Amino acid sequence: MSESVSDAELVERFPWVQISHDSKHHFRGWLDKQLLINRCGDCGVFHHPPKPVCPDCWSENLVPTEVEGTGTVHLAMHLHQGAPAPGVDYAKGPHPVVAVDLDGTNGVRFSSTVVDLPVEEVVIGLPVELDWVERYGHPFPVFRKREG
Ligand SMILES: [Zn+2]
Structure with a gap:
């Protein structure tokens, strides 16, 4: 369901937070009651708040993962x-x-x-x-x- 929410709509629905390209998956997850934490697809390390690269190995292969x-x-x-x-x-x-x-x-x-x-x-x-x-x-x- 939240997949159909555009980036612009997402920003409108969370007026009190700054949503970036990096954090939009996390906040889309809220709409489906899923806590999505970015996990590195290469080294497996989780990080939060979302960053554009893995803080451990600098990979850009980040996977929003439900915890x-x-x-x-x-x-x-x-x-x-x-x-x-x-x-x-x-x-x-x-x-x-x-x-x-x-x-x-x-x-x-x-x-x-x-x-x-x-x-x-x-x-x-x-x-x-x-x-x-x-x-x-x-x-x-x-x-x-x-x-x-
Ligand atoms: Zn990594």
């Missing part, structure tokens, strides 16, 4: 104020922002928030899994606490 989205919180910040965003109400308490070490990659970290968990439980080392919520009228990747 499962499980991982571990590497860094947690609790924002007490910030830019307005749908689903974020600073009056209700701090908004958690995390960088998650994604399983199955070579330590790629993906930043988002953790939903449906008291902010004091959003800590470094928390096991999480990917989920999608609606923001600005399209899917937005978030994390939830992973049980077990």
Whole structure:
């Protein structure tokens, strides 16, 4: 479905991010609720945010690869104020922002928030899994606490 979305439409649908030729595959994936991380077709190394060449071997053979989205919180910040965003109400308490070490990659970290968990439980080392919520009228990747 998202394959039919033109580059121009894609830019219109994500007005708050700068979409480049390098990152357009990643954001197209959001429309299909797929977390696509660029993987080098030559040496196999993942990297994020998307770059025009593999940071390891400089190959341009980059393959947007879907990852499962499980991982571990590497860094947690609790924002007490910030830019307005749908689903974020600073009056209700701090908004958690995390960088998650994604399983199955070579330590790629993906930043988002953790939903449906008291902010004091959003800590470094928390096991999480990917989920999608609606923001600005399209899917937005978030994390939830992973049980077990
Ligand atoms: Zn490479």
